[in-house]
Amino acid sequence: MxxxxxxxxxxxxxxxxxxxxxxxxxxxxxxxxxxxxxxxxxxxxxxxxxxxxxxxxxxxxxxxxxxxxxxxxxxxxxxxxxxxxxxxxxxxxxxxxxxxxxxxxxxxxxxxxxxxxxxxxxxxxxxxIGHHAEADAPAPTPASKPAAEPEPAAAVGGGRYQVALLGVADKDRALLIEELGQLGEVESHEGDVEQYRVVMKTSLSVDDIEAVMCFIVEPEQLSIQALDTPAEPVAEAAAPQAGKAEQTEQAAQAEKAETADKPADAKPAAPAKAAGKSASKAPAGGESTSIRVPVAKVDQIINLVGELIITQSMLNQVAEDSDTGKDTGLVTGLNLLQRTARDLQEAVMSVRMVPMDYVFSRFPRLVRDLASKLGKEVELVTEGKSTELDKGLTERIIDPLTHLVRNSLDHGIETPDRREAAGKPRTGRLLLSAQHQGGNILIEVIDDGAGLNREKLLAKARSSGLSVSDSMSDDEVWQLIFAPGFSTAEEVSDVSGRGVGMDVVKRNIQSMGGHVEILSKPGQGTTTRIVLPLTLAILDGMSIRVGGETFILPVSAVIESLQPSADDLYTLAGGDTLLKVREDYLPVVAVHHALDVAEAITDPTRAIAVIVQGEGRRYAVLVDNLIGQQQVVVKNLETNYRKVPGVSAATILGDGSVALILDVSDLHRLAQSKKDNRIFGNVSHLVEEIEPS
The missing domain is CATH 1.20.120.160 (HPT domain)
Structure with a gap:
């Protein structure tokens, strides 16, 4: 082997x-x-x-x-x-x-x-201790054991055990017996492939033997039973009660008498515990309850399921466009295929979902070490550890969260003396929470520190050459910390002050299809809120038509749609247009203008305004028509083609054509840049380039 x-x-x-x-x-x-x-x-x-x-x-x-x-x-x-x-x-x-x-x-x-x-x-x-660390650990004695209720011998360790190896081939058995020999003394071994029994004497516990052996065999192939309890420690404890400590045989009799005198509610003997543990380890029929599968194999299945959904959409499209769509049997079969494909997709996606505890478990050590380094006292609290997120996203969210946590400890939470002077507890509180919100996951980093200082942020922005004004809202001021090179640290340290990090945090979160928001109250603390899709593989999209092109808006970003009236449209001096929706004035983003789509509706009052949210702001996106909602398979455009401004990804529609998935925030920036004559080309040519590949 x-x-x-x-x-x-x-x-x-x-x-x-x-x-x-x-x-x-x-x-x-x-x-x-x-x-x-x-x-x-x-x-x-x-x-x-x-x-x-x-x-x-x-x-x-x-x-x-x-x-x-x-x-x-x-x-x-x-x-x-x-x-x-x-x-x-x-x-x-x-x-x-x-x-x-x-x-x-x-x-x-x-x-x-x-x-x-x-x-x-x-x-x-x-x-x-006064001992060399290489020396063997001291043997357990009644004097050295902590003053706690004694555990069964099988848990503490020491004694003879029968180790049953179930379904282990002859050629593999030698290694296992050799390993057991390293854990103790092998007294005998016999049996066949179905069950091979090894009797051994060791000072280790059942848990210890199982933990080592399970590196070599599966848990269901291992069954361990204690044959007797350790003789020497029991004799030492029992002999004084009988007054015959020097007689081994009398000590054994005293042990027997002591066992007989035990009350009915005493702890079960070691063999009972060992047998129970073995039973729990090996389910009925010897079947394992879980398997380890490489992530690459799961990704391959997800890709195949995505292709299946695309094919199913194509079949639906063909049925609708032909006379076969009137065949009730065919329609029933296609509907069944659609439901089955969706159930299969949800089942496969659930395999990639892992609890947020996978992410949160990394931070207690970070908070402990960094708080000690900064001379602060911080209590870390986590909520929603069982909330699940796609494994690919959990890997990518660790770095942004790490920076946000470090930022809260360094800039947010004050030193114990300052907190005490402000009437706060000396120990600061840092909360990491996760919860599902519709089709997204909401992750928050909340500290009860000093909060953000509006005047300090504005002053730093002006000195950095950023365009700011005193009339900016608090939300807009808080977003300044995401500007490249922006830092309010008074001196550079190995923790912060170099002006890198927060802009990277924002870019990384946007690359995952999410956005980040900041909420802060002076003297009370800061909340950083991250909103992410549960998965990047498949999303529910709203199909829209602009000119002769079809685009996709993520349903999670869509709030409502309406027909604008001339009275609700306002044109500013710089050429920007705002749409009044109830009491709010929203920037208008015309898709045909940003992406140079030909033959589109240019009159806003004849178009449809889709109200969407991105990066904590709301926009009114002008489109020609709403086609409907559908599930789409996300294809990474940057990997397969190149980075396209205003577009986050692409998908394949039921008719086989390519549709671009819009990034609303980037689309707004693209529309603004068009005023500087930075044109990116007609979207029709872009789609034609993508489709052959």
Whole structure:
């Protein structure tokens, strides 16, 4: 068996264990550490060490061995935790991440970095415990165990176990038995492919054995049962009660008597727990409840489903344009195909959806480290962690969110003394929230800091040469922070002050089909709101007609449509036109003007105004006709052709023609630029260029 076949599984599970370790370390109360958290951290390190040893990752095994022993001292109460010790554990966790990355790329970890972290862990062990960190962890004794309710032996570890390997081929079994031999002493092994039984003696727990072995076999192929409890620790505890500590046989009798005297509500014995755990690990019939699939395969299925939807739209179009559209059987079949295709699309898209916890889990460490660096006290709160978003978007939203969080900590939340002087709690509050809003996801970064200073922003904008006025609304002033090169930091640091970041945040969010808004109240805090589509693969669009061209507006951006009257249209001195809708005056964007569409309706009173929202503003988009709503498959125009101003993507209609998906905000900017005679060419020629490719 080629052991490298299991590398990817080990790397993925090790990443998950390290993420779990970091979460538990950040949540630890150093004054009253939770025993279960300490056990979970220890098990994570121990599992990684076992896998590293199996695959020959020496540096990873060496680091985790040192860390594991220190964690074992901590969970036994022999190492008194402090914040700086937890910081050291987190530093070691970061180093384990770096080592994993090196092995994943087929290289070796940095030897100097390895020696530094090993020396740090050795020094910590010597200073705090007086032992070398390489030494084996101390054996559990009644005196060293924390004063907590004793756990069953199967959970604590120690004893004889029967490990059943289910459905493991003969050629693979040798490696597994060898691995079990590294975890303890193998007493016997026998059986066949269907079930091979290994009896072993070890000081580890059932959880520890499973965690290491599951790097090699699937959980449903493994069943572990405790054959008896550890003899020595029980004898030591039972003998004093019987007054016969020196007699092994009498100690065993005392143990038996003690077991008989236990109350009815006592904890179940170790074998019962082990059996229960094995049962939960292996579902009925030995079937696994989940599988790991590469993202590339899911993307391929999504693309195929997209092509299926396009084909289904084409069939509908052909049926409508021909006499076959009167065939009730054909119509019924096409309607069924349409429903099935949509259900299939929703089912496949759900596979790519991941909870926002995937994103939010990265920020407790960032907030902790940065707040400490800035001398601030900050409490991070997350809401809506179960809200789901397309995996492709979660990967791309991490960097913008990271910058917004750093910005809130650096510019927003004040130092404890300033907060106290302002009548606020010394500890600032940073909230990350996510929720679904129609066909979009709303992500908010909210701090209770000083808020944005309008006068300071205007003064900085003027000094930077930006065109501003005192009559600007607050929303327009807040948007100034997204201008390239704009920064209000008084001095440059490694956290901020270089005038880069917020403009990149805005561009990245726009590239994902979303927009960002700023809300702020002086002295009360700032809210940054990001609105994103749930997925970029397929969207619900509103088909519109301008001249001889068909365009798509995202339904999520459409608010309403109306027929403008001459009394509601106002022309400004610079040539801009505004449309009054109730009490608001909205910029008018004529699609035929921005994209040079021929034979379009040029009289606004004969056109239809579609009220849309983009980048926190509303616009009135003038079109000739509304065709209807339909689901469209999004094709990346920049990847397949080139970047086109005013257009975010393209799609293929039921008749096989290409339709451009409009970017409303960029379309408005394009229309404004046309006044400077920067013409981008006729859209009909653009579509003709795209269609052959």
């Amino acid at each position: 080629d052991i490298t076949d299991f590398y990817d599984t080990f790397f993925e599970e090790a990443d998950e264990l390290l993420a779990e370790m970091e979460t538990h370390l950040l949540d630890l109360d150093v004054d009253q550490p939770d025993q279960e958290r300490l056990n979970a951290i220890f098990r994570a390190a121990h599992s990684i060490k076992g896998g590293a040893g199996t695959f020959g990752f020496e540096a990873l095994q060496r680091t985790t061995h040192l860390l594991e022993n220190l964690l074992d001292y901590a969970r036994r109460g022999e190492l008194q935790l402090r914040r700086d010790i937890v910081d050291t554990f987190l530093e070691a966790k970061d180093m384990l991440n770096d080592q994993l990355d090196a092995y994943r790329q087929g290289g070796e970890p940095d030897p100097e970095a390895l020696e530094r972290i090993c020396e740090t862990l050795r020094r910590l062990a010597l200073e705090e």
